[in-house]
Amino acid sequence: MTHAAPRLDDSTPAAPLLPAERPTLYERFTARLSRDDAARRLYAWLGPALVVVLAAVLRLWNLAAAHDLMNQFDETYYVKDAWTLSQLGYEASWPGNANESFLSGNVNVFTDNAAFVIHPPLGKWIIALGMIVLGPENGWGWRITTALLGTAAVLVLMLIAKRLTGSTTFAVIAGLLMAVDGMSIAMSRVALLDTPLLFFVLLGFLFVLLDRERTTARIAQTVAARYDGDEPPAWGPILWNRPWIVAAGVALGAASAVKWSGVWVLAGLGVYLVVTDALARRRAGVLFWPTDAIRQGVATFVLLVPVAFAVYLASWTGWLVTDGGYDRHAADAAPATGLWSWVPLSLQSLWIDHTTMFNAASQITSGHSYSSPAWQWPLLIRPTGMYYHHDAFGVDGCTAVNGCSSVVSSIPNPLVWYAGVAAVLYLAYRFVIVRDWRYAFVLTGIGLTYVPWLFYPERTIFQFYTVLVLPFMLLALTFALRDIAGPRHADSYRRRTGQRLVWVFLAVALLLAAFWYPVISAMTVPYDFWRMHNWLPTWV
Numbered sequence: 001m002t003h004a005a006p007r008l009d010d011s012t013p014a015a016p017l018l019p020a021e022r023p024t025l026y027e028r029f030t031a032r033l034s035r036d037d038a039a040r041r042l043y044a045w046l047g048p049a050l051v052v053v054l055a056a057v058l059r060l061w062n063l064a065a066a067h068d069l070m071n072q073f074d075e076t077y078y079v080k081d082a083w084t085l086s087q088l089g090y091e092a093s094w095p096g097n098a099n100e101s102f103l104s105g106n107v108n109v110f111t112d113n114a115a116f117v118i119h120p121p122l123g124k125w126i127i128a129l130g131m132i133v134l135g136p137e138n139g140w141g142w143r144i145t146t147a148l149l150g151t152a153a154v155l156v157l158m159l160i161a162k163r164l165t166g167s168t169t170f171a172v173i174a175g176l177l178m179a180v181d182g183m184s185i186a187m188s189r190v191a192l193l194d195t196p197l198l199f200f201v202l203l204g205f206l207f208v209l210l211d212r213e214r215t216t217a218r219i220a221q222t223v224a225a226r227y228d229g230d231e232p233p234a235w236g237p238i239l240w241n242r243p244w245i246v247a248a249g250v251a252l253g254a255a256s257a258v259k260w261s262g263v264w265v266l267a268g269l270g271v272y273l274v275v276t277d278a279l280a281r282r283r284a285g286v287l288f289w290p291t292d293a294i295r296q297g298v299a300t301f302v303l304l305v306p307v308a309f310a311v312y313l314a315s316w317t318g319w320l321v322t323d324g325g326y327d328r329h330a331a332d333a334a335p336a337t338g339l340w341s342w343v344p345l346s347l348q349s350l351w352i353d354h355t356t357m358f359n360a361a362s363q364i365t366s367g368h369s370y371s372s373p374a375w376q377w378p379l380l381i382r383p384t385g386m387y388y389h390h391d392a393f394g395v396d397g398c399t400a401v402n403g404c405s406s407v408v409s410s411i412p413n414p415l416v417w418y419a420g421v422a423a424v425l426y427l428a429y430r431f432v433i434v435r436d437w438r439y440a441f442v443l444t445g446i447g448l449t450y451v452p453w454l455f456y457p458e459r460t461i462f463q464f465y466t467v468l469v470l471p472f473m474l475l476a477l478t479f480a481l482r483d484i485a486g487p488r489h490a491d492s493y494r495r496r497t498g499q500r501l502v503w504v505f506l507a508v509a510l511l512l513a514a515f516w517y518p519v520i521s522a523m524t525v526p527y528d529f530w531r532m533h534n535w536l537p538t539w540v
Contacts, residue, residue: 064139150188253311445472
């Protein structure tokens with residue numbers, strides 16, 4: 001007996017046809033790139049290039065607006081030290097009215113007497129280079145190299161972000177947030193040492209990242225070839241051909257030659273390399289992987305540290321080849337005996353000078369109106385005001401009733417800063433859950449640039465030191481924004497909502513960046529406009 005198939009007629013309701021999910025704007029964009037190799041290649045360089053151009057404009061525009069040596073902070077010392085380095089080979093002292101003379105164009109009133117300094121000379125040589133090329137008459141000369149390195153740091157951050165995320169878009173987002181960030185811009189527009197330090201530290205991290213990509217695969221391949229059937233090898237290879245480690249040593253030696261805090265990064269990344277080598281050998285199946293990593297660690301030390309020391313020592317060439325530097329002949333009267341008697345007197349004197357510098361630097365505890373201990377930095381309690389000039393109504397064209405102000409404040413974008421702090425905590429949580437090496441890499445950057453300062457609660461330090469922490473916070477924020485945007489396998493509502501949230505966040509961040517730019521770049525604005533930026537009483 002057969003049964004007739006059910007007939008679909010007007011009395012039988014049809015199953016509703018669900019509309020096809022419409023891709024989001026970002027998904028349509030990425031789909032277009034996936035189909036068009038030329039468009040993908042164009043975007044891969046044009047996106048970052050536009051960000052670098054924007055960063056350069058924001059850092060170079062009206063760079064000499066604040067015709068001042070900002071004696072509230074150390075620009076007054078570094079600029080004059082840099083100029084005497086270029087003229088004498090060492091930092092010399094200046095008379096009491098040196099700033100007025102220097103700003104008026106009379107830049108050669110320095111003496112031949114050595115000045116005592118507490119920082120190595122490379123950062124000041126970098127500042128001097130700008131004055132040698134453009135002249136020392138105004139801020140263009142003494143700030144140009146810092147501005148260029150601040151711009152270059154944005155590019156290096158994008159290179160790191162691209163390798164960590166595999167996405168040009170999220171690399172551009174990381175670079176864009178740094179390009180428009182108030183603290184990053186302000187620190188690139190003053191002749192301080194922190195931006196050159198930032199550039200070399202980021203270079204060091206990039207080179208370590210490049211080494212990891214190369215070395216992990218080599219370890220896996222070499223160990224796989226040494227298996228005896230199913231029996232793993234007892235030892236892995238000792239790798240000496242690691243040029244990116246040598247490059248990292250050069251970069252971190254230069255960082256240490258700008259500021260001694262670069263040594264923390266050098267030591268920390270050295271430990272990071274040993275740990276990652278150990279984990280790579282364990283994953284590859286090396287039987288005695290902890291001991292094997294120590295063997296490799298000795299080789300890594302030889303590749304990393306001596307070249308860093310050589311770069312650091314080379315930065316003192318001017319001091320070594322002249323006779324006028326501070327403590328230059330300190331060892332002449334009482335040279336070392338015994339084990340160290342073979343060391344040249346010039347290097348013995350350099351060691352004495354370093355001891356003096358370290359003792360002085362570790363005892364900087366004098367009060368300062370903008371000092372901020374490291375525990376306050378995540379809360380953004382006391383951002384740093386570096387320059388302030390006020391004109392009353394009617395003076396120099398001021399038309400505001402309450403007067404006009406020119407300000408350089410090194411405050412970061414508040415929205416991005418607090419979101420970045422939250423993102424660091426989120427990334428730490430995600431690392432505990434998924435153990436992603438990329439998260440560990442970013443958290444290592446946070447730890448090496450922030451945590452050491454927590455051990456100096458009595459020392460006079462400032463919020464703007466976090467310019468070194470900022471790029472790693474932005475990497476954490478980039479990962480968080482990527483997660484908010486939603487994975488490809490998520491449903492349409494989840495992706496659309498997440499991507500809209502990311503667009504809104506970026507739009508608000510850019511609006512705030514525009515709002516803050518006048519008071520980080522010494523533009524003349526009404527006093528009341530400046531007061532609108534003091535959201536907390538401690539920001540004044």
